[in-house]
Amino acid sequence: MKSNYLLRILLLFITLAPVAVSAQVYAKNGMVVSSNKIASEVGVAILKKGGNAIDASVATAFALAVTHPTAGNIGGGGFLVFMDSTGTTTTFDFREKAPLKATADMFLDADGELQSGTNLFGSESTNNHIGLKSVGVPGTVAGLYLAHQKHGVLPWPDLVQPAIDLAKNGFELPWSLARAGAYFEANSPVPFLQNYFKNQDGVMTQFGEVWRQPELAKTLIEIRDHGHDGFYKGIVAQEIARFMKDNGGLISLEDLQRYTAVERKPIKGTFKSYDIYSMAPPSSGGVALIEMMNLMEQASLDSLEFNSKAYVHLLAEVMRRAFADRAEHMGDPDFNLDTPIAKLTSKEFARQRFENIDMSKASVSDSTKFGQIYDGSSTTHFSVADKDGNAVSLTYTLEYPYGSGMGSEKLGFIFNNEMGDFNPKPNFTTGDGLIGTPPNIIQPEKRMLSSMTPTIVAKDGKPYLIIGSPGGKTIINTVFQTVLKVLAYDMPVDKAIESMKIHHQWLPDQIRYEKLLLSPDTRKALEAMNHTLTPTNSLGELMGIQIDAENKILIGASDSSSPEGAAIGY
Known part of the structure; x- marks a missing residue:
């Protein structure tokens, strides 16, 4: 019997959704909320030294590359939303790119079919997520460096040094990583991952023992000393290119030298008296978030009780x-110049879309018209606020947990498998979720579409809510529901993060729900409306900060689904 990949992911990386609500953390001067306590502490230490939210974000991101290898990375990519104390907002796109040698049919066999193979967990997966051909040109270092060049105040080396110290000196291995290491040693077909958690004596690091990463420290030293060029040129780039060439990858030295991060205008929407800023394509998150908030604005929310049958039904239809x-229209904006973003985020479009929602029964998803795209679960998010009122919402990813599971022993970091986020079979869409729509077909130097939704909500022109989540395809919906609960239902950020969430992505046509948080009676009522419901333990690992401007207090909350997550403030 073939191994079940999704089951293995759940057993390894997802803890049971808790019933209890996590406690809020309060601070006056600054705060970092991330999926790792050590990384949050690194970010706060930078704030205490006089760094701003951008500086703390850079330091936190590099620290996560050491302490949270499931998703923290220098071998992947992501997005950053920055709002300064005046409400001026910008974003940085450092999504991975397809290599120059990539082609639209690169994952298809001679008969034009998408093939399967053995992934890094030793189970079956489609081949667009397997091996070095699945690796997109990494963007994280370029994005962090560009954001720092534009808005940072502390010297770049000061921001990378804490991660170097963590990699060189080590830290106590938490249970989640120790468990993963034991599994990979026994089961993974990828040698790099089999040995990843071993120390220099060749013995697997155990829970509570100090885990050191000297090769990663050397790579980070190059980045500290040479900035952007420390990754995309010089000895690190040369080793990446050599490793790819020798092991069947596509990324060349030219790919690395040509890579640039991009500063883009944010997607902006409104809900009641709030302004919502999020990421533009190649993230689909901002457009979808604004469209859904606009749709909910059409409903009579004052009479729509939270968690009721009508509430969940409307969420699913929205x-x-x-x-x-999203599936029909969105992809890399540099390759899709006619994406109707203004239309999709308009109030009028929401009014038209809302008209055909039947509050008495479920709609039917039609795979011949629209669908959804791939997106991975190996993502992490953190939120940052500083004493001057600047805010950062940053989400970055490797695609699958531990990405491709592959990397050079000389460099010490894991490469992504983000090429799996492209539509792998052009012009072929099925009801179970395989999408072939043109905007997200593979092309050289194209950025693959993403679900990442780093978001900042402003109140009276100032940062009010900083929020985001990992979770692959579920990211958009977990962020959407959390924003909705804070803005429409006046929930504090911790309760908004922990309370019940669902997920519907058009195809497959089903509602995923948190089984401990949705009542059986509500589930049965929804099934009577022709919805198909599928239980899951939890959705997302949200990291949020809410700002109480009147009392000058920062309120942070780390999703209790994140085993090492922490809100740290001062």
Whole structure:
């Protein structure tokens, strides 16, 4: 019997959704909320030294590359939303790119079929997520460096040094990583991952023992000393290119030298008296978030009780429509010049879309018209606020947990498998979720579409809510529901993060729900409306900060689904 990949992911990396609500953390001067306590502490230490939210974000991101290898990375990519104390907002796109040698049919066999193979967990997966051909040109270092060049105040080396110290001196291995290491040693077909958690004596690091990463420290030293060029040129780039060439990868030295991060205008929407800023394509998150908030604004929310049958039904119908539009229209804006973003985020479009929602029964998803795309679960998010009122919402990813599971022993970091986020079979869409729509077909130097949704909500022109989440395809919906709960239902950020969430992505046509948080009676009522419901333990690992401007207090919350997550403030 073939191994079940999704089951293995759940057993390894997802803890059971807790019933209890995590405690809020309060601070006056600054705060970092991330999926790792050590990384959050690194970010706060930078704030205490006089760094701003951008500086703390850079330091936190590099620290996560050491302490949270499931998703923290220098071998992947992501997005950053920055709002300064005046409400001026910008974003940085450092999504990975397809290599120059990539082609639209690169994952298809001679008969034009997408093939399967053995992934890094030793189970079956489609080949667009397997091996070095699945690796996109990494963007994280370029994005962090560009954001720092534009808005940082502390010297770049000061921000990378804490990660170097962590990699060189080590830290106590938490249970989640120790468990993963034991599994990979026994089961992974990828040698790099089999040995990843071993120390220099060749013995697997155990829970509570100090885990050191000297090769990663050397790579980070190059980045500290040479900035952007420390990764995309010089000895690190040369080793990446050599490793790819010798092991069947596509990324060349030219790919690395040509890579640039991009500063883009944010997607902006409104809900009641709030302004919502999020990421533009190649992230689909911002457009979908604004479209869904606009749709919810059409409803009579004052009479729509939270967690009621009508509430969950409406959420599912709103999600269904946004994900359909996402699959039909969105991709890399540098390759899709006519994406109707203004239309999709308009109030008038929401009014038209809302008209065909039947509050008495479920709609039907039609795979001949729209669908959804791939997106991975190996993502992490953190939120940052500083004493001057600047805010950062940053989400970055490797695609699958531990990405491709492959890397050079000389460099010490894991490469992504983000090429799996492209539509792998052009013009072929099925009801179970395989999408072939043109905007996200593979092309050289194209950025693959993403679900990442780093978001900042402003109140009275100032940062009010900083939020984001990992979770692959579920990211958009977990962020959407959390923003909705804070803005429409006046929930504090911790309760908004922990309370019940669902996920519908158009195709497959089903509602995923947190089984400990949705009542059986509500589930049965939804099934009577022709919804198909599928239970899951938890959705997302949200990291949020809410700002109480009147009392000058920062309120942070780390999703209790994140085993090492922490809100740290001062």
